[in-house]
Amino acid sequence: MNFQPLQVEGELLSNKRVGAYHLITIVVPGIPERIRPGNFVALSVGGESTSTLLRRSFSVYQAQERGLYGGTLELVIAAHGAGTRWLAALAPHQMINVVGPLGRPFPLPKDPVHALLVGGGYGSAPLFMLADALRQRGCRVDMALGAASADRLFGTLEARRVTNALSIATDDGSLGVQGRVTDAARSILQRSNIDVIYACGPMPMLSALTTLGGEFDVMVQCAVEESMACGIGICMTCVLPVRGSDGVVRMSRSCVDGPVFAGDRVLWESIGSVPEETLGAPKLSEH
Amino acid sequence: MTSIRVLPKGGRGVPVEVNLDTKLGALLLPSPVLTASGCAASGKELSQFVDLTTIGAVVTKSIMMSPRSGRATPRMAETPSGMLNSIGLQGPGIDEFLEHDIPWLASKGVRTMVSIAGNDVEEFGRLAARVKRAGDSVVALEVNISCPNVANRGLVFACQPHSAAEVISIVRRNVGGAFPIFAKLSPDVTDIVEIAKACVDAGATGLSLINTLLGMVINTETLKPALAGVTGGLSGPAIRPVAVRAVWQVHAALPHIPLIGMGGILTGEDAFEFILAGASAIAIGTANFHDPSALTRIQNELSVILAERGFSALQDAIGFAHRKE
Numbered sequence: 001m002n003f004q005p006l007q008v009e010g011e012l013l014s015n016k017r018v019g020a021y022h023l024i025t026i027v028v029p030g031i032p033e034r035i036r037p038g039n040f041v042a043l044s045v046g047g048e049s050t051s052t053l054l055r056r057s058f059s060v061y062q063a064q065e066r067g068l069y070g071g072t073l074e075l076v077i078a079a080h081g082a083g084t085r086w087l088a089a090l091a092p093h094q095m096i097n098v099v100g101p102l103g104r105p106f107p108l109p110k111d112p113v114h115a116l117l118v119g120g121g122y123g124s125a126p127l128f129m130l131a132d133a134l135r136q137r138g139c140r141v142d143m144a145l146g147a148a149s150a151d152r153l154f155g156t157l158e159a160r161r162v163t164n165a166l167s168i169a170t171d172d173g174s175l176g177v178q179g180r181v182t183d184a185a186r187s188i189l190q191r192s193n194i195d196v197i198y199a200c201g202p203m204p205m206l207s208a209l210t211t212l213g214g215e216f217d218v219m220v221q222c223a224v225e226e227s228m229a230c231g232i233g234i235c236m237t238c239v240l241p242v243r244g245s246d247g248v249v250r251m252s253r254s255c256v257d258g259p260v261f262a263g264d265r266v267l268w269e270s271i272g273s274v275p276e277e278t279l280g281a282p283k284l285s286e287h
Numbered sequence: 288m289t290s291i292r293v294l295p296k297g298g299r300g301v302p303v304e305v306n307l308d309t310k311l312g313a314l315l316l317p318s319p320v321l322t323a324s325g326c327a328a329s330g331k332e333l334s335q336f337v338d339l340t341t342i343g344a345v346v347t348k349s350i351m352m353s354p355r356s357g358r359a360t361p362r363m364a365e366t367p368s369g370m371l372n373s374i375g376l377q378g379p380g381i382d383e384f385l386e387h388d389i390p391w392l393a394s395k396g397v398r399t400m401v402s403i404a405g406n407d408v409e410e411f412g413r414l415a416a417r418v419k420r421a422g423d424s425v426v427a428l429e430v431n432i433s434c435p436n437v438a439n440r441g442l443v444f445a446c447q448p449h450s451a452a453e454v455i456s457i458v459r460r461n462v463g464g465a466f467p468i469f470a471k472l473s474p475d476v477t478d479i480v481e482i483a484k485a486c487v488d489a490g491a492t493g494l495s496l497i498n499t500l501l502g503m504v505i506n507t508e509t510l511k512p513a514l515a516g517v518t519g520g521l522s523g524p525a526i527r528p529v530a531v532r533a534v535w536q537v538h539a540a541l542p543h544i545p546l547i548g549m550g551g552i553l554t555g556e557d558a559f560e561f562i563l564a565g566a567s568a569i570a571i572g573t574a575n576f577h578d579p580s581a582l583t584r585i586q587n588e589l590s591v592i593l594a595e596r597g598f599s600a601l602q603d604a605i606g607f608a609h610r611k612e
Contacts, residue, residue, distance in 0.1 A: 004335050007580055044577060051368040053523055053553075053577040082365075099579060229363050229370060230576035233332040236325075236348075236374045237363035251356050251377055256332070272515065273359045280354035280380070 003034035003101055005232065010098045012090045013069060019151040021122050022077040022088040023061070028098045032071035035063035037108075037130035038200075038223055038260045041073060041100030042231030045083035054229045055099065056083045057255070059126035059200065061155075073098070076125040076154055102231050103259045106130050106198055106221055112138030113195035116218075117163070118185050118209055120201020121147045122154045126223060130198055131162040140164050142188055146181020146205075150174040182208045189216045196221065199263070203271055210263030220263035226254040241267040241275050249278045305590040306600040309343065309567050311545045312492035314426055314467045316343040316398065316568065319601055320558070320586045323549045323572030324349055324402035324429055324471070324495075325374065326522075329388035330395075336579040339397045342586060343568055347388065349404035349431040352414060354380035358436065359515035364504040369523025369551065370573060371502050373516035375436045376404055381414060385421055393424035402429040402471070405454070408444075412457035419462040426467065429547075430458055430491075433473035433498035435520045445473045445498070448485035459490030469547055471495040472533070474526075479533050480540045493545035495570070496533045500526055523573040527551035531564050538565025538606050553577070555588020562589075562601065563608035 010028035017023075031041065042055035062074040079088035090096065106126075109115070115134050117127045124145050131141045141162065146169040147153045153175060159166045167184040168176025177184065182205060188194065189212065199209050200223035213220035229235040233256035242252040243265045251274065252258070267275055274281050309319040320342045327333050330345040339345055357377025364371045378384070392399045401418045405411035415428055432444035432454050444450040455470050462468065470486040472479060474497040483494050499520025504513040512518075530550025538546060548566030551573065552558050558569045574581040589601075598604045 007336060007578075051524075052365060053368065053573060054363075054365050054370060055576065097578070227361070227363065229365075229372075230579070232335070232579055234326060234328045235363070235372070235576050236328075236357065236377050237360070237372065239357070239360060239362070239377070271360070274356045278356040280356040280377075282356070 005100055005102055006030050006034070007097065007099045010096045012092055012094045012096060013072060014092060015088070015090050018076070019153065020078065021154055022079065023074060024077055024087065024090060025072050025074050026096055026098060027069045027072050029070050031098060031100050032063035032073055033065040034101045035060050035073070035129075036101065036105035037133050038103065038106035038126050039101035040103050040231070040259060041075070041098050042102060042228070043087065044097040045086045052083050052086070054083070055231050056087065057102070057228045057231045059223065059259070061125040061128060063129065076122045078122050099231060103255055104257070106223070106260050108133060108137065109139065109196060114140040114193060115142070116185060116188055116194045116197045117141060117143045118181055118197060118199040118201070118205070119143070119145045119154070120181055120205040121152050123201030123223075123225060124154050124159075126200055127198065128155055128158050128162055135162065142192065142194070143167070144169065144181050144184040144188060146170065146184065148172065181205065182212060185209060186212060189218065194218050199223070201225070203268065206263060207268035210266070210268060213263060222261055222263045222266065223259045224254050224261065224266075226259070228255050231255050241270045241278055243267065249275055251278060304599065305593045306602070307586070307590060309601055311427065311469070311547070311567055312467045313465045318343040318586055319562070319568040320582055320589070321400065321547060321568055321570040322346050322575065322582065323570035324431060326572035326575050329384070330392055330397055333575060333579060333582070334395065337582045339395065342582050344398040344400045344426060345392065346400040346429055346570060347402050348378060349376055349402040349434065350378055350381055350384045350414065351376060351404050351406070352381055352410050354378065354383070361513060361515055364513040364519070366502070366504060366521065366523070367525060369521055369525035371504055371514060371519040371521050372499070373436050373514040373519035375516060376434060381417055385417065389421045389424065393422055397424065398426045399424050400427040400429050400469070401425055402431050404431040404434055408453050408457055411454045412461045415458040416461040419466060427469060428458065428462065428467070429469045429471055429495055430454060431471050431498070433471050435473065435475070435499055435501045435518070436516060443473060445470070445482055446476055448482050451482050452485040452489035455486045455489035455491045467492040469493050469495045471498055473498045474529050474533050475501050480536050483537045483541060487541060487544055493547065493567070494537060495547040495549065496537060497526070497530045497550050500529065522551065524551035524553055524557070527557060531560055534561055534564040534566050535608075539609060542606065552585065553581070555585050555590070555592050558585055558589045559592045559604070562604045563606070565606040565609065567605050
């Protein structure tokens with residue numbers, strides 16, 4: 001089930017550099033206890049007289065219902081634009097407006113299955129809460145983390161704590177095996193009897209994993225990273241072509257219909273276009 | 288009638304009752320605060336943050352006859368104090384809208400202004416007729432003749448007085464009588480007053496000012512246009528002075544015609560500026576993306592600033608900046 005989102009003025013508790021990323025902890029009463037693995041939150045950036053009005057959405061790395069200062073959320077920030085640079089430069093006690101929980105969380109299996117969790121770059125962030133939830137249900141959890149280089153991996157130490165087995169792949173070989181995380185996932189699928197794959201990371205990785213899941217007849221649950229303006233379902237900017245249970249392809253909002261989609265429902269090759277079979281696609285004569 | 292009790296800034300003095308009632312032709316609303324079309328879907332999502340029965344009305348995303356996928360992504364680019372969007376009127380089509388969205392809005396008691404968009408003049412007429420029959424929760428029509436995100440610029444009806452009038456005439460004919468019709472105009476014209484007059488002469492009750500401005504951003508990493516649709520509509524506080532100017536000019540020319548002002552309203556003070564320029568109601572768009580509680584916040588802030596400036600009723604402030612002294 002999904003909780004109704006709240007809008008809460010949060011206070012920054014800490015801001016730590018972790019490799020190429022920033023790990024920020026925000027005291028934000030009311031939201032942490034509502035977070036399920038895969039949910040995200042949308043933050044306003046730039047302070048009170050900001051000129052960057054659009055919210056920045058982040059999946060939740062950790063949600064603590066109560067701590068010394070009240071409920072906290074931990075988020076992983078990659079500073080690559082005006083908004084994320086502002087977040088990465090936040091100092092303790094600064095205020096941040098937070099909306100959440102948002103989006104559909106990862107669906108959890110009823111049975112104690114063997115799950116493979118695959119994260120690309122800081123896309124690994126939501127997988128640690130997920131691993132905890134799966135292990136609490138008696139699942140076996142393998143994890144494969146990949147990135148361009150070691151500093152762009154997130155959570156390798158935490159991963160050892162929450163998984164039964166961990167594989168690491170980097171493009172430059174600076175940590176783990178040299179190569180793609182999808183290759184690491186393939187060797188896990190070859191040697192283990194995986195029942196379900198959960199993944200979060202760049203679209204090409206999710207697309208490749210969906211193909212891989214098809215080869216091994218394993219369901220892949222993908223949390224997509226699509227840019228959003230609002231995070232709550234009203235701006236219609238974060239859409240991607242998804243086939244519904246009725247077989248019809250629609251431009252679905254990744255914020256409210258996702259961010260978690262069954263990989264075989266997403267038309268990965270068509271992201272960035274409107275496939276002809278989409279409901280209401282422009283007729284050729286209109287172009 | 289809704290009055291909001293306001294304690295003026297500083298907390299001193301007696302709380303003031305500010306009457307926010309407004310009139311859009313025959314339509315009486317308890318508040319001038321509306322959602323801007325395309326920035327609130329059909330209300331359901333925002334209802335998690337705002338009691339939509341307390342605002343003036345929800346103006347729905349523009350609805351078309353058939354389902355429409357909208358444009359490819361990227362559909363959005365952030366710009367200084369604003370954003371560029373290129374959604375392309377994505378929507379479920381009128382059948383699903385009447386089957387799902389309108390009954391939901393009606394069941395919640397939300398006053399609803401339905402925005403319609405047609406591919407041609409006749410489609411506007413057919414849409415208007417169907418929406419008019421949709422029940423009492425639909426209190427007005429907004430006729431979107433100015434969406435910039437269409438393949439053919441010649442189909443932006445609001446760019447020419449005669450094509451704008453043609454659409455409004457058929458809509459008026461199909462809904463009849465005094466049912467409130469608002470024509471939504473584009474600021475991307477030489478003389479917005481000329482278009483406004485043509486719409487009013489053709490039967491528009493009032494005007495919604497303004498739609499987004501056509502703009503463009505180039506991505507300096509990919510070295511290509513940032514939007515898949517190349518151009519998009521610019522919104523947000525960056526366009527507010529353009530919108531205030533449009534409201535000012537049209538109110539000066541047509542002082543008895545109700546105007547819905549919109550364009551970059553983020554605060555009650557911004558809303559007040561539009562009221563002073565001559566708007567009888569204001570609509571909140573991009574601000575909803577920034578702050579999902581913006582509607583309630585802006586409504587409260589507007590009451591406070593009205594009280595602070597000595598207005599006990601919103602009505603008295605409409606067009607106040609035009610006074611000659």
